[in-house]
Amino acid sequence: MTSTVFAHLLQVVDGAAPEDGGSSFWMPPQVSTVAHSVDWLFNLILAISVVFFLLIVVLMVVFVLRYRHREGQSAKASPSHNTALEITWTGIPVVLVIVIFVFGFKGFLDMSTPPANAYEILVEGQKWNWSFTYPNGYVDPNLHVPVDRPVRLVMSSQDVIHSLYVPAFRIKMDVVPGRYSKAWFEATEPGEYDLFCAEYCGTGHSNMIAHVVVHPVGEFETWLEKASNFLDTMTPVEAGQKLFQVRGCQQCHSVDGSGKTGPSLLGVYGHNQILSDGTSVVADENYIRESILEPQARVVAGFDPVMPTYQGRLSDDEIVAIIAYLKSLDGTSGGE
Numbered sequence: 001m002t003s004t005v006f007a008h009l010l011q012v013v014d015g016a017a018p019e020d021g022g023s024s025f026w027m028p029p030q031v032s033t034v035a036h037s038v039d040w041l042f043n044l045i046l047a048i049s050v051v052f053f054l055l056i057v058v059l060m061v062v063f064v065l066r067y068r069h070r071e072g073q074s075a076k077a078s079p080s081h082n083t084a085l086e087i088t089w090t091g092i093p094v095v096l097v098i099v100i101f102v103f104g105f106k107g108f109l110d111m112s113t114p115p116a117n118a119y120e121i122l123v124e125g126q127k128w129n130w131s132f133t134y135p136n137g138y139v140d141p142n143l144h145v146p147v148d149r150p151v152r153l154v155m156s157s158q159d160v161i162h163s164l165y166v167p168a169f170r171i172k173m174d175v176v177p178g179r180y181s182k183a184w185f186e187a188t189e190p191g192e193y194d195l196f197c198a199e200y201c202g203t204g205h206s207n208m209i210a211h212v213v214v215h216p217v218g219e220f221e222t223w224l225e226k227a228s229n230f231l232d233t234m235t236p237v238e239a240g241q242k243l244f245q246v247r248g249c250q251q252c253h254s255v256d257g258s259g260k261t262g263p264s265l266l267g268v269y270g271h272n273q274i275l276s277d278g279t280s281v282v283a284d285e286n287y288i289r290e291s292i293l294e295p296q297a298r299v300v301a302g303f304d305p306v307m308p309t310y311q312g313r314l315s316d317d318e319i320v321a322i323i324a325y326l327k328s329l330d331g332t333s334g335g336e
């Protein structure tokens with residue numbers, strides 16, 4: 001009887017048909033080569049837990065009712081041993097734990113050993129955005145990958161511990177400052193999927209979201225080439241705006257006058273800024289450039305010196321584009 005219940009449970013929890021992408025009512029679609037086996041093991045453990053929960057709770061209730069104290073009856077001495085019973089309740093869990101370990105360890109090895117021909121993308125987490133650097137040096141705020149090709153992520157953090165989590169791929173890996181962590185996957189279905197930070201990393205943690213775009217065969221290369229040339233194909237203001245969003249500036253600086261972790265950059269260019277040491281400076285090109293490369297040098301009054309440096313992370317052309325964008329925020333359409 002238990003085995004029928006067990007088989008049925010497995011079928012119910014694992015029953016998602018392949019044609020609907022493998023999603024079930026509590027699982028996102030299965031879009032990587034490992035997703036199915038991860039779900040299978042999860043469902044196996046869940047089924048075992050449910051079966052044993054029911055077995056234990058039902059027996060407990062039955063025993064409580066059946067062997068309750070009654071008037072005129074006294075307790076008999078309980079037998080000190082039942083070898084058959086003890087071997088059974090030791091043996092079955094041992095076998096189950098071994099089965100779980102074998103499947104789990106095999107999955108762990110598969111997921112931690114990227115194929116040698118994997119396409120490598122560098123991932124950087126910082127409070128509070130992701131950036132993905134492609135082999136040609138292009139940086140994007142979203143993870144773009146080709147379908148049906150192994151992709152290896154080499155990940156590091158600028159500040160605190162983050163965790164890269166793509167539910168549809170069933171991968172999650174901590175991103176730690178001062179070291180590189182790795183993850184790999186092979187996406188099996190073109191489309192757009194969620195990417196989250198799964199490690200609490202401060203106030204903006206829940207906004208540390210990106211997309212994974214899985215490109216159909218042949219389209220990834222086209223996308224990468226087009227996206228990489230944005231400094232040539234866009235005006236400096238447009239390119240600066242893109243960099244402003246892509247490189248995490250907008251996580252701390254608004255462009256509408258509202259305060260965030262850092263000062264709003266609306267109408268900053270060309271105007272006096274009061275600094276934390278009481279002096280003031282006109283925010284010209286040089287001051288903006290300095291604030292990007294050496295953010296701690298002259299901090300605006302009322303803000304903490306928490307901005308990370310962009311030294312070595314933005315090229316001169318990119319800084320020029322960002323300055324052009326900040327110039328365009330002249331504040332004529334809003335308060336200053």
Ligand code: CUA
Nearest residue numbers: 162197199201
């Ligand atoms: Cu980054 Cu949470």
